Amino acid sequence: GAVVSQHPSWVICKSGTSVKIECRSLDFQATTMFWYRQFPKQSLMLMATSNEGSKATYEQGVEKDKFLINHASLTLSTLTVTSAHPEDSSFYICSAYPVPGEQYFGPGTRLTVT
């Protein structure tokens, strides 16, 4: 089946620094990718839709200046958490559709801000 990878799988950073998370579709091209965030014992929350060659679309309540998304190519989207704070500590997951109806997810990136 289709594969979506994320890097890094986990990261620890100091408060006030920025962290970049990469999402790659390994065996298909994706003009659209999605970014989610998941806090412990909660469901996934859609943060934004990443569009290749254009600006990302953010869900209501998600700060676009804090969560920078760049969809640089048909196989790569990046999420940069700027000026991270402890409350940004979470599990970040990306996904994409290789075919209609079947969204494939990356393994997730666990971010801890100290």
Added chain:
Amino acid sequence: DAKTTQPNSMESNEEEPVHLPCNHSTISGTDYIHWYRQLPSQGPEYVIHGLTSNVNNRMASLAIAEDRKSSTLILHRATLRDAAVYYCIVTTDSWGKLQFGAGTQVVVTP
């Protein structure tokens, strides 16, 4: 997108079938029904999706009520690996963004 309602949890014995219900009473005629599952500390995994007819794949079956206001995901023989949170999601198109609810926690006992 139509809202879905699922039980919080369900328990099953290993090698027995599991029937997971989902209510989506406000679904429209062209909405798709999707099922995903998530194991602990992993990204979600696609299970199955359908529009009007029942669907089968190697993982599960999806039974859609005639009025489409509800559906049931059927795992034919539960294994310990099937213990996960199962999410039922309705979207307006097959490339649509997914809004996850609380899902159903499935517990499989040996």
